[in-house]
Amino acid sequence: MSNQNDPFTDAQREGLYRAIFERRDVRSQFLPDAIPDEVLARILRAAHHAPSVGFMQPWDFIVIDSLAVRGQVLASFNEENAKASENYTGERQQTYRTLKLQGILESPINLCITCDRSRGGPHVLGRSSIMEMDLFSTCLSVQNLWLAARAEGIGVGWVSILDQGILSDILQLPDHVYPLAYLCLGYVSEFLEQPELQAKGWRSRLPLEELVHGNGWGQPLEHQRLASYLAGK
Template sequence: MTDPNRPFSDDERRGLYRAIHERRDVRSQFLPDPVPTDVLARLLRAAHHAPSVGFMQPWDFLVIDSVEVRARVLAIFDAENDKAAHNYQGDRQHTYRSLKLQGILESPLNLCITCDRSRGGAHVLGRNSIVETDLFSTCLAVQNLWLAARAEGIGVGWVSILDQHQLAKTLDLPENVYPLAYLCLGYVSEFLDQPELQAKGWRSRLPLNGLVHGNLWGQALEDESLLAELKQ
């Protein structure tokens, strides 16, 4: 086991930031190659080492390789995606319908990361004021897995256009367990050089310097050197 007090080397820091900046939400580039058991175990272990409020660790992981189960999830997606398309009109709706927003069957593996909202009991340390911290903690597990997957050359796609009640029923989840993230996993033919929605003209990344405030909302940063760094 490595010394937790040992500083990160330059290569280690670069690797971490590379994973962050090159992480992509993958929908269209999945290959059929299976994810090796040892790689999947490393990804799950990385997710399980996420921080959680009160150390509640509210997550569970459903590893889904059944084509039958995934076909049922795809049916839920198709229905919800058609509903979502009606939020847009004209060219915007046409663009929306042209987007590929899932890889449920194309990816060799699906993973549902759930949040057990009863884990830790009625009184979890740190959760008294903000009860949603169990959901926030589970999101950190998702991010851990996603960054580890990028480092392993594994693509991940989050399918968010799902009716969560129907999904929970399909996956036979207990009443207190919420299906927080339905993910598609697999090796990919390529990682795009920019997010797919940006490449397709749906949205662009917001400039960071416009999102950082000083002390109070809307107040400019007094540190001009930081502001200059953020504009780069």
């Protein structure tokens, strides 16, 4: 058994990077197969081991398998998605309307990760200047869950086109609890080679070398070897 201070082996490191690069936002590939309880528990445990400001651990996890509850969430999505389509015109709007942006009923499990904004009391260590650190911490829990799910062969889709007030009412959340991420989880028929929106021509991945600055915004990197690696040279 390895010591936690030991560096990762090449295989372990490769597995981590594989989970990062092969993670996908899944909407259309869900299978109806149930997620075993022990697998779901492992994924939730990984999410719970995310870092958090002041160790406040602001997250809770609502596991949703009720079709009635998911039907209410889907109704909210449909209403918000119709509004969202009006942000575009012409061919762009037609393309938007062909995109499948949720798997609420197709996935066997939905999961809402919430942020309890009162957890830890009024003065949380490290949160005095940036009050949103609790939300940022909860996002790290989402990412932990997503990568663990990918390692387990489980797809995750984040449904972001929802009215958070309506979602809070559906899930009966207290006023101080914010529904940060509504996720669809399940085994999939395939993990796509590239993000679905990229494959369908909606957006392309930005070049990394254009996003890394040196010592200030818009300043070139002084480390030319790093710049070369970022550019893939």
